[in-house]
Amino acid sequence: MSNDYDKSGENEATQEYKTYGVTPPISVNPPTEKELKYTETLIETLKKFGLFESEEDARKREIVLGKLNTIVKDFVKYVSLKHHLPESVANEAGGKIFTFGSYRLGVHGAGADIDTLCVTPKHIQREDFFEDMYEALKKRPEVTNLTPVTDAYVPVMKFYFSGIPIDLLFAQLQLSSIPDDLDLSNNELLKGIDDRCIRSVNGSRVTDEILRLVPDIPAFRSALRCIKLWAKRRAIYSNVMGFLGGVAWAMLVARVCQLYPRAAASAIVSKFFLIMYQWKWPQPVLLKPIEDGPLQVRVWNPKLYPSDKAHRMPVITPAYPSMCATHNVTMSTQTIMTQEFKRATDIVEYIMVGVKQWPELFAKHDFFQKYRYYLQVIASSNTEERQRKWSGLVESRLRQLVMKLELVENLVLAHPFIDGFSRSTVCLNDEEGLNAAHGIFPKREKEFTEEEKQKLIENNEGRIVYTTIFYIGLQIEPRAAGQTAPRKLDISWPTSEFTKLVKSWDKYDENSMGIVVQYIKSTNLPDEVFEEGEHPKTKVKKRSKSSRVC
Missing domain, CATH: 3.30.460.10 (Beta Polymerase, domain 2)
Structure with missing residues (x-):
């Protein structure tokens, strides 16, 4: 699709009244010199992050x-x-x-x-x-x-x-x-x-319909690259974990492009964060009116379907039959995204007046420094192929655990991290194998070579345990003024229900697969969750106790 606003001036009068989407545009003003300049610096920043392939x-x-x-x-x-x-x-x-x-x-x-x-x-x-x-x-x-x-x-x-x-x-x-x-x-x-x-x-x-519904594809692409990078850096880019996936982010950016059809990418980004922060959810985001059709297929309709009415941040696909691309959003993930919209709004406001620079918008998340307590969800099995299937199943069900945790007294927020941490560990005895399944890995002066691993397995002197660890940050209700008694956080029901849920998978094998859900303090987080230069709080030697071991 060509850029309608790259056409000669004779078409501008008609173009500025064209409506893209379900409402007229907010502004059809062309970009200012300053917005064009900030768009150039944005593109330069995106290139430095490696967002353009060779x-x-x-x-x-x-x-x-x-x-x-x-x-x-x-x-x-x-x-x-x-x-x-x-x-x-x-x-x-x-x-x-x-x-x-x-x-x-x-x-x-x-x-x-x-x-x-x-x-x-x-x-x-x-x-x-x-x-x-x-x-x-x-x-x-x-x-x-x-x-x-x-x-x-x-x-x-x-x-x-x-x-x-x-x-x-x-x-x-x-x-x-x-x-x-x-x-x-x-x-x-x-x-x-x-x-x-x-x-x-x-x-x-x-995807094809989105491209048809945006007025300026180059501006849309540049703005979307920015928003995708921001969402990944802030760890809120994941449909399966209850945040937004790629198509939802694309539709949100497309909607802002419709509202500002002649805006440069920098202005679209600036408007994007403010609009999304102020959006009156659960009012849906639509790129065009929802179509009826002759087919016997379900179309998103909150007046007709209770499950559609329950969607917290509905972003509706433009192709028939229209569906909600954000049905996985939970109370916790919506709260986290709203906080991120606010943070980004404030930063971009400073960028657009020359006080801050674009890289500050893309500062890495602070998930592993943010909470005092976390849950570890550890999926383990005895072969690489089995582990890929098992950890994929566990990951796809984690949102159910988050929603159950949201019902726990004194728990304000259950914040899932978007990635799991996978590793394989050579275990020389049953105790090491059990520890690995609980996220405690043997420390050796020298790691085994592949040849040594193979020899140990062939001689029945060891086995490999494959693990994937997922994390959920727990924000606990602060003590009321004057309260000194310890607060209880009972997560036995959510964890028990979750382990039952994943074990009900028809391919689950209790002899080769394991699932463990346990508390861990921030001071005991493993080194693998931190990048070089990052540091956890001062560690203590004592390990956290499992809240639920299955």
Whole structure:
């Protein structure tokens, strides 16, 4: 889409009255010289953070996507033959890869993942995808860290292909074959497919619709790069943990672009934080009116569906059927994001008058210095492949623990950290294995080499325990004035319910998987959560006690 406001002056009179979105623009004024100058310094700052990939990296991504498209076609043909379809039909069944998210929006940076969608004809089932496509990818030498997440709201296969992180979704359409020129914008394609397929297809449809609905794509892209970097640096970029994912941040930025259709990126960023801080949630953010359609599919409607009414920060996708992209937001994560909007509003206000610089906006989060007490959620297992699946399942359920913690007396906030910390540990006896599953790792003068590890395992002299540790910061109600008695924080019910929930997974194996939820004081946080130059509070030797060990 071209920039409407790069056209000659003769069109300005008509352009300034064009409405993008559900309300007229707040301002159609062109950018000032100062805003253009601050936009230049913003772009320079983003480049220093490595947000623009090289031409070589761009070509590598195109090659990977080409290979992946071929693998999809081979997978569709293989399953077609497996289902006893004639070879002539199998050869014509097709299959195609679509991209969406940051890559499709043109705001991906070096090392960013590529959101992809595998579209197949009607005789290919989701089970085929997670079994046969999984096996096909597993055999490829370029593929590493292959992790299927089958129970997620949008089932996904995560992996690295030639070092590039890929999220691969699946959608089965009610077509006998998938042509290379398939256009997903056709609403009729949604007929007869299940909710999970609709959610998967809508990733691509939403991305294309966002690009159609913003007045100035270059300004939108620059502003979105800024907001994505800020959200990642402040540790609030994660849909699964109850914050916002990439598509939600993109829609919020797009909405501000609609309100200021001629603004430079720096002004859009400035307006973004103020508008989001003052937004009257749960009033939804919409890029266009919600469409009705002829299909028997659910469209977001808080008047009709109680679950939609419960959404705390609804940001609604523009492609039919409209859905809420922020259904995971909890009371705690909304509070944290609101605090971050306020912080950013204050900083950018100073930036725009020359008192502060852009890097100050992107200062790293202080999550591991912020709280006195934390919860460690430790998922453990005995093989690397099993651990990827198990830790993925535990991560996808952590939001349920956060919501249960929010009900605990004297607990103001349960703040989940957006990343887990994974490691493998050589354990020489059962005690070391049990300790590793509780986040206590043996300290050795010298780490084992890969050859030494293999020898220990072959001789039954040791085993490897794989762990992923997630953290939740606990903000406790301060003592009332004059109160001296100790306060109790009983989290036994939330932790017990959470462990029951994850153990109810149909692939859970108590002999090879473990789950532990325990308190830890800030003074006992492990070194791995801190970067060089950062330091925790003074450590004490005493370990924290488990509040719940399962």
